[in-house]
Amino acid sequence: MSTALLSALRTVVGAANVMVEGDLSAYELDWRRRYRGKALAVVRPANPTEVAAVVKLCARHGAGLVPQGGNTGLVGGSVPDGSGTQVLLSLQRMNKVRAIDEANLTMTVEAGCILQAAQQAAAARGLLFPLSLAAEGSCTIGGNLATNAGGTQVLRYGNARELCLGLEVVNADGELWDGLVGLRKDNTGYDLRDLFIGSEGTLGIITAATLKLYPQPAARTTALASLETLPNAVALLQMAQARLGAGLTGFEVMNRFSLSLVRKHFPQLRQPLPEAEWTVLLEQSDTESEAHARALFEGLLESAMDAGLITDAAVAESIEQSRAMWHLRESIPLAQPEEGPNIKHDISLPVSCIPEFVAKTDAALHAAHPGTRSVNFGHLGDGNLHYNLQAPLGVDGAEFLRLHEPSVNTIVYDAVTAYGGSISAEHGVGALKRDELTHRKSPVALQMMRAIKRALDPQGLMNPGRVL
Amino acid sequence: MSTALLSALRTVVGAANVMVEGDLSAYELDWRRRYRGKALAVVRPANPTEVAAVVKLCARHGAGLVPQGGNTGLVGGSVPDGSGTQVLLSLQRMNKVRAIDEANLTMTVEAGCILQAAQQAAAARGLLFPLSLAAEGSCTIGGNLATNAGGTQVLRYGNARELCLGLEVVNADGELWDGLVGLRKDNTGYDLRDLFIGSEGTLGIITAATLKLYPQPAARTTALASLETLPNAVALLQMAQARLGAGLTGFEVMNRFSLSLVRKHFPQLRQPLPEAEWTVLLEQSDTESEAHARALFEGLLESAMDAGLITDAAVAESIEQSRAMWHLRESIPLAQPEEGPNIKHDISLPVSCIPEFVAKTDAALHAAHPGTRSVNFGHLGDGNLHYNLQAPLGVDGAEFLRLHEPSVNTIVYDAVTAYGGSISAEHGVGALKRDELTHRKSPVALQMMRAIKRALDPQGLMNPGRVL
Numbered sequence: 001m002s003t004a005l006l007s008a009l010r011t012v013v014g015a016a017n018v019m020v021e022g023d024l025s026a027y028e029l030d031w032r033r034r035y036r037g038k039a040l041a042v043v044r045p046a047n048p049t050e051v052a053a054v055v056k057l058c059a060r061h062g063a064g065l066v067p068q069g070g071n072t073g074l075v076g077g078s079v080p081d082g083s084g085t086q087v088l089l090s091l092q093r094m095n096k097v098r099a100i101d102e103a104n105l106t107m108t109v110e111a112g113c114i115l116q117a118a119q120q121a122a123a124a125r126g127l128l129f130p131l132s133l134a135a136e137g138s139c140t141i142g143g144n145l146a147t148n149a150g151g152t153q154v155l156r157y158g159n160a161r162e163l164c165l166g167l168e169v170v171n172a173d174g175e176l177w178d179g180l181v182g183l184r185k186d187n188t189g190y191d192l193r194d195l196f197i198g199s200e201g202t203l204g205i206i207t208a209a210t211l212k213l214y215p216q217p218a219a220r221t222t223a224l225a226s227l228e229t230l231p232n233a234v235a236l237l238q239m240a241q242a243r244l245g246a247g248l249t250g251f252e253v254m255n256r257f258s259l260s261l262v263r264k265h266f267p268q269l270r271q272p273l274p275e276a277e278w279t280v281l282l283e284q285s286d287t288e289s290e291a292h293a294r295a296l297f298e299g300l301l302e303s304a305m306d307a308g309l310i311t312d313a314a315v316a317e318s319i320e321q322s323r324a325m326w327h328l329r330e331s332i333p334l335a336q337p338e339e340g341p342n343i344k345h346d347i348s349l350p351v352s353c354i355p356e357f358v359a360k361t362d363a364a365l366h367a368a369h370p371g372t373r374s375v376n377f378g379h380l381g382d383g384n385l386h387y388n389l390q391a392p393l394g395v396d397g398a399e400f401l402r403l404h405e406p407s408v409n410t411i412v413y414d415a416v417t418a419y420g421g422s423i424s425a426e427h428g429v430g431a432l433k434r435d436e437l438t439h440r441k442s443p444v445a446l447q448m449m450r451a452i453k454r455a456l457d458p459q460g461l462m463n464p465g466r467v468l
Numbered sequence: 469m470s471t472a473l474l475s476a477l478r479t480v481v482g483a484a485n486v487m488v489e490g491d492l493s494a495y496e497l498d499w500r501r502r503y504r505g506k507a508l509a510v511v512r513p514a515n516p517t518e519v520a521a522v523v524k525l526c527a528r529h530g531a532g533l534v535p536q537g538g539n540t541g542l543v544g545g546s547v548p549d550g551s552g553t554q555v556l557l558s559l560q561r562m563n564k565v566r567a568i569d570e571a572n573l574t575m576t577v578e579a580g581c582i583l584q585a586a587q588q589a590a591a592a593r594g595l596l597f598p599l600s601l602a603a604e605g606s607c608t609i610g611g612n613l614a615t616n617a618g619g620t621q622v623l624r625y626g627n628a629r630e631l632c633l634g635l636e637v638v639n640a641d642g643e644l645w646d647g648l649v650g651l652r653k654d655n656t657g658y659d660l661r662d663l664f665i666g667s668e669g670t671l672g673i674i675t676a677a678t679l680k681l682y683p684q685p686a687a688r689t690t691a692l693a694s695l696e697t698l699p700n701a702v703a704l705l706q707m708a709q710a711r712l713g714a715g716l717t718g719f720e721v722m723n724r725f726s727l728s729l730v731r732k733h734f735p736q737l738r739q740p741l742p743e744a745e746w747t748v749l750l751e752q753s754d755t756e757s758e759a760h761a762r763a764l765f766e767g768l769l770e771s772a773m774d775a776g777l778i779t780d781a782a783v784a785e786s787i788e789q790s791r792a793m794w795h796l797r798e799s800i801p802l803a804q805p806e807e808g809p810n811i812k813h814d815i816s817l818p819v820s821c822i823p824e825f826v827a828k829t830d831a832a833l834h835a836a837h838p839g840t841r842s843v844n845f846g847h848l849g850d851g852n853l854h855y856n857l858q859a860p861l862g863v864d865g866a867e868f869l870r871l872h873e874p875s876v877n878t879i880v881y882d883a884v885t886a887y888g889g890s891i892s893a894e895h896g897v898g899a900l901k902r903d904e905l906t907h908r909k910s911p912v913a914l915q916m917m918r919a920i921k922r923a924l925d926p927q928g929l930m931n932p933g934r935v936l
Binding site: 101102103104105106147148150154155156158159161162171175176177178179181182183184185186187188189190191192194195197198199203214215217234237238241242243244245246247285287288296348349350351352353379382383384420421422423424425426427428429433437440441442444445446447448449451452453454455456467468 | 569570571572573574615616618622623624626627629630639643644645646647649650651652653654655656657658659660662663665666667671682683685702705706709710711712713714715753755756764816817818819820821847850851852888889890891892893894895896897901905908909910912913914915916917919920921922923924935936
């Protein structure tokens, strides 16, 4: 059976692109090294027609298909299970920028195009593709869309979903749907595009997308501000939104401990402000000029100081200083593992509930697990926190995780649910949160999702065991 | 059968809210007076629980359900058919603003809330709900979402879809799904929200929504500009987007004939600029001040003049002048019927293709139907044209429509298809464009839509005969 399938796959994509031997860990081991699978084969089609043929073959042979882009996902959604029966479909070879339409402000790229390459292709025309996240040097547009990636500019430009106008998809029947429209308005039937976006490969395989572009801002400025409390951060966000409008492109929050980890493990990084309970990173994009941006920023921070919202602030004087401020923020997830394994949560909440959520949940966690340390940082402007827990000092992190992860998750997710939040803000469900989702999502929603899955993938071969 | 259903419906919503007699034309006749149906009853539930009970009753009795908000749709999607067997479900009584969360910039409103009431509720808190369209005094949020309404601020804020974070829906099983999340990021499973948005009541009934709010801009300014060609309008759009960024909240285009209809039928309206081949209305929203807005606008128009893109311009000096400029634009659809019946198209195209599309399609139409007059106006910034055709002078409009509408539609829609456009940009499909959709949409897309319809509404009772 599998021999026949392998041989047919070789005919479709060429023998060199059906990999069954050697070290396939780049495809079979996930980014966080929590999931190691075994594929029947790693198949690397060159174009949508080949993808369609591969899907048809797998359907005929009843083989499950796991699509993969850069394999940078954090929830175990893009590696095969251990059965050795699933076909790993790598989109890597399909990495072309097919077209850029400057007057329409759109770009059509293939699923395997690296996010950074897409950003650069837009920049080469003086335009901005604003999706930006830590893995941008490795992750692909297809994966970004399949997981509805978020990142650092969601506040202004939205998630991957909001940046996509059209899709090309191979569905579970192996039929190619050309939905690559470059239209801002199109009300002709059900929104298939948004159904595939965020479905993590369980309904079909995204092979290309038409994306929105924006004019490059004339200037970008960054500032750091120190705050005594989290309610002050929410008030500062409101003030910044009112005064800067769409100019406010980033609003990140970091608690004292998260920046102290950076201080400890990356002492070479200069921290412009002394330690504070909370630090906010603000980014402003300006259509006029550097000077105009700086003046607006200084006015805002002065008002915030007068209102008692912030205790200290530093505005970047150059692009290098801006980069250094972002680098601090981006170093938090890198400093964490240096301190030892930790329990991660990618949650979102209504912004208005965040201070109370954090106060109560911190207290509940520290009461249940004395000495634990909360790493709390994230995209406050989007209501998205990376709310992680580090083992007590001197306690083995791996052991702590093994013993307490379920109980910690219950405390956090119960609180998230109580405040109307989400247990997966931007990372998706994958394999990691599948059971949690079944437990947390409303039965009516789950029933509708399952009906859609059955309708579009009746054989259940598209990324089996993920999401639902 | 129907007696039993009517009696059960009376038990659920009260006898006074099951209307079967008297003049029901407000519910049975559509806005454009093209569709007149006959309902088994007009049922007006007071809350989502009653909606759920009504849906369950209709499912038990096999009765079709037509949901209706303000009944302002333009494609015959919200009136019953003529069979006298369909239940018209009016959401009018469910019109509460349930909550406004200022720090989260969200508002939760019921489906029957009039759009203008939602705008006003936001404004009362100093916030902006930016959805805005001609019918805003009568249309409802539920209808806006069911049809993914567009309007005049899509360029900056997106369609109804982009303004919605969460939904409450009664599905075809009569189960209430509480998806009223107020989250900017939530990647927990399939995007049911966007599936219901734009599905025109054919998958379930939207009963409430959580919507995005924005800070009110500090100032809004409007300008008119005269242009010799449509390519110049596209170039002006690019320049305005680059210079004003998200500050550009409106970019409307009007051809000479469309404004001449306003001149002829509403001579009391002052036209600030002399007649020109093309006129563009620009709107800018500014977070700083009136003076800053005006200065930016004047700089832009000066550069456009220097670049030879525009031949004349007028910047509004007051809110009244701004309103008067918008009033001109909004008077075009009102001036058209004064000139006689016309053939309407609500199309979208990649912005870059619009000049060529218009030149070629105008020529094809005038060749096939000599003497016809093209009314061409719309939201150029969104690639959305209201591309209508008026009968030749002296020819009876109704007769022209009767004879030539199919052939005119074929010319227009063939060209739209050739340029990768959409035959329904913002009005939806309803009954009017259902056959056209079947003919124009890709078979793969239609097949997936039908599979979803069967999965979520197996009895086919939700707004039967619409969309698919």
